Amino acid sequence: xxSPPPPPRARLRARDADRVAATNRLDAAYAAGMLRASEYxxxxxxxKTAATVGDLAALVRDLPNxxxxxxxxxxxxxxxxxxxxxxxxxxxxxxxxxWMLVVAGVVLLVIIGVGTVGMLRASxxxxxxxxPATESSSTESAALPDAVNRELIAASxxxxxxxxxxxxxxxxxxxxxxxxxxxxxxxxxxxxxxVSRSAESGQSRLNVYDYVDGFAPASSRSRxxxxxxxxxxxxxxxxxxxxxxQAPALIGVPDGEVRxxxxxxxxxxxxxxxxxxxxxxxxxxxxxxxxxxxxxxxPAD
Numbered sequence: 370x371x372s373p374p375p376p377p378r379a380r381l382r383a384r385d386a387d388r389v390a391a392t393n394r395l396d397a398a399y400a401a402g403m404l405r406a407s408e409y410x411x412x413x414x415x416x417k418t419a420a421t422v423g424d425l426a427a428l429v430r431d432l433p434n435x436x437x438x439x440x441x442x443x444x445x446x447x448x449x450x451x452x453x454x455x456x457x458x459x460x461x462x463x464x465x466x467x468w469m470l471v472v473a474g475v476v477l478l479v480i481i482g483v484g485t486v487g488m489l490r491a492s493x494x495x496x497x498x499x500x501p502a503t504e505s506s507s508t509e510s511a512a513l514p515d516a517v518n519r520e521l522i523a524a525s526x527x528x529x530x531x532x533x534x535x536x537x538x539x540x541x542x543x544x545x546x547x548x549x550x551x552x553x554x555x556x557x558x559x560x561x562x563x564v565s566r567s568a569e570s571g572q573s574r575l576n577v578y579d580y581v582d583g584f585a586p587a588s589s590r591s592r593x594x595x596x597x598x599x600x601x602x603x604x605x606x607x608x609x610x611x612x613x614x615q616a617p618a619l620i621g622v623p624d625g626e627v628r629x630x631x632x633x634x635x636x637x638x639x640x641x642x643x644x645x646x647x648x649x650x651x652x653x654x655x656x657x658x659x660x661x662x663x664x665x666x667x668p669a670d
Contacts, residue, residue: 380421380423381421383424383425385654386667387422389653389654389667391419392654393652394429395413395416395428395429396629397649398429406563407587410556411590412428413556413631414554414631414633415593417641418635528542528562530559530561530562531559531610531627531630533610536604536606539580543601550601551567551601552566552598552632553565553566553567553598553599554599554632554633555599555631556631556632557629557630558628560581561581562580563577563578563580563587564578565577565590566578567598568589574590574592575592596633596635597634597638599633599634603638605660607661608662609640609657609659609661612657612662612663613642615655616642616655619655619666620644620652621653622646622647622651622653622669624646625645625646625647625669626647628643628644628645629643630643632659637658638658639658639659640656640658641654642655642657646669651669652669653666653667653669655667
């Protein structure tokens with residue numbers, strides 16, 4: 370059966386405010402431990418480049434409904450666009466039909482449980498055959514996606530990437546590790562970095578690495594259409610970190626903080642500096658070029 374067409378709202382072009390609302394939701398979900406670092410990074414990048422409200426809704430659809438019981442904060446009034454596009458599953462609401470199905474399911478589980486206990490009781494007096502010991506597969510490292518180096522890359526030491534010294538040091542460490550300055554996209558956080566670079570298997574795949582006190586492979590993903598690599602050595606660390614320091618005031622939350630900076634080329638190489646108020650309820654971003662010169666300001670709402 371063909372899927373129904375998306376609701377009209379989902380086809381509307383996304384506003385900057387809609388992207389900020391989705392990013393705020395992702396920030397809160399990551400802080401609550403709902404998303405892995407690599408998944409959080411991938412969704413943030415997708416939110417930045419989302420074209421429609423439906424694209425944004427898909428990124429937060431599996432997160433709890435902000436109207437229901439949830440530890441998440443930072444709900445913008447622009448969240449209504451995502452909600453009307455079907456971004457959130459209803460929480461705490463059950464129709465009569467749903468409750469009937471739930472009750473029927475419980476009854477079925479009770480019947481199955483009684484039967485299972487009977488079979489177990491009948492088998493308690495029968496010695497179980499001892500299987501020969503085998504090497505546990507749990508001792509193997511978790512499988513990583515194709516084209517990802519499975520070995521932990523040697524640690525180089527912690528950095529503070531939102532500072533001029535920290536960003537300068539990270540760029541030097543990246544060059545020492547990979548032998549070049551080319552990245553596809555990079556996300557800077559107060560205490561770590563997530564960076565993507567083209568996989569050796571082909572330009573259509575990206576390897577994603579986390580950096581805390583050394584580079585470690587995190588995941589692999591497809592290269593988004595319409596994007597291009599950027600040279601880290603083209604970043605003016607002094608200019609960009611100055612813009613990072615000014616971002617909260619520029620968006621109207623002078624007491625706020627910068628949570629992350631996404632640097633990518635989606636037509637033009639630029640940095641998107643996301644800042645939020647101290648209580649996390651208002652957010653916006655400043656977009657600059659690689660020298661830190663402001664291109665666009667989306668005020669906190």
